[in-house]
Amino acid sequence: MIFREGVLRRWHIVEDEDWILFYKDVLLSSTLLLFQSDRMGAFDELPEECIAAILSRTTPVDAVRLSLVSKTLRSAADSDAVWNHFIPSYPDFIETIVSKSPTFANIRTKKAVYLALCDRYIIISDYEDDNARKSFQLDKKSGKDCYTFSARFLDFTDSMLGFSCSRNIWTLTPDSRFTEVAARADVGWTDFLINICGRINTIDLSPNTQYAAYLVFKVIDVIGCSRPHVEFSVGVGNDHDDVTNPCYHTSKIVCLYRNYQGGANNTVVGLQSSIVRSDGWFEIEMGEFFNLGLENEVKMNVFMEMKDGNQNTRLLFEGIEVRPK
Template identity: 50%
Template sequence: MTELGELPEGCIAVILSRTTPLDVGRLSLVSTTFNSAAKFNDVWNRFLPSDPHLISSTISQCPSLANNPSKKALFLAMSDSPIIIDNGRKSFQLERKSGKKCYMLSARSLTIAGIDDIYSWYWTDTPDSRFTEVANIRFLRWLEIRGMINTTSLSPNTQYAAYLVFKTIHAYGFDKCPVVLSVGVEGGHIDTKIVCLDPNVQRRPSNRRFNHTLVGLPRPSVRSDGWLEIEMGEFFNSGIEDENIQMNVIEIMSGMMKASFSLEGIEVRPKVDN
């Protein structure tokens, strides 16, 4: 019986292409033959999106790839940092370990109630944002943000989660009222969760004035890019159905005034087991 390591490099490359980018990296250490096969374009082509627009967008932002466009280099570029697409309204990135697609919908691509009211919202450019503009709450009582993404743009057979990405610097009002987040198929079942968007609110009451409705609610966490995020919900993309996934952020019940909240967008990325 032929040992796996005795197979031709081409055969090993075919086997590697049926795994994941993480597995290819690990298996490339097995032997020089595996290492050589792991560099084949056919291997990394399997991990790249089939959409030529995404490929061309990546090359346009990384001109060096045009001179040496190996499939591995292209994959690493697409997984290394977000690529701005759709005229600056979205970003795209490949998840490094699995090669699955990730998207962030910018604030400009979301439906925000009252966004044209200059007394409620305003736009600013923020150096630490991947997008040219973020939406900021000036003063408002009713918060309503809605986003949508079609499952055909995502990786099939994948469990996804949506995350609200934002900042609160001396935020006002979010320490006193919970916010409802929801994710689900448009026109179908939508899962909801109640959260607290103020990361500075204590999880347990420390005085009589503490709003007990916020005790024990999920809180946002700090991302590697310095922004806050909180999971809105999950959904499974089978890759069979052409469906629109609706993602909502709602707080219209308390009537509490809110301020000093910056919205970067909603990110949709694969769930990764820890």
């Protein structure tokens, strides 16, 4: 017998974190044997709230897998008590954004809310600028927070012939999740540098999680650019922190365009290039960072230098996505 005498009937196990974690390990290690031994009967003797407390210390994937083992586990695994633990720790925020989304109007259980937040994103507007939007979603396997910041949320700075200017053209595109994207046309008679900067506070992300930032974009008619690579940097820390420390800061040079043929002066061989997403946009990893759960700021920068410009080159920037690595 895997349980100590009398423990199965002690309701205070729900408040005993050590016991909950002990039973979680037992349950996960015994899953493959549950159909072939009396261990399932032992778990059947536990009150449902105890089983729910144990399952809530696992992962969403484990909870779904264990729900297939027996009716007892299925009942507990489908309960709100379990899925409340998998939804982010700021339920007021979740309740607010869910209540404002018509697609969530008929959802009644926390498990259904979780699965819906994994399958679809919710658009959140900035309080000061309704056009500055971001999308929120959950990672299906881990339940970690994912954000995509629209181009309106980002700071664009251009440098052309020694002057700083802003040449964004805000345009609509039917395949974007946002109402507007930033369109940039290469100016054929000069070189220019684009600097794109995004920021997010780590308290808005899931703690103790490895994250990566991705630039989401499209390239149209790539002709005549002899240097189509960019430099990314991702740093964690406030202004007074040492963001140059490798623990806090990463940077790299990548090739923005897929299948780029650089000609005789090709300088992009061997560089990381973009991939096609399921939504039809391109993405390329900017860098990664570990969120310790402390309040800090993540700074994400794109430095793009265009040489020997051509008016047939056009870039669309949807935004920057931050999701678990």
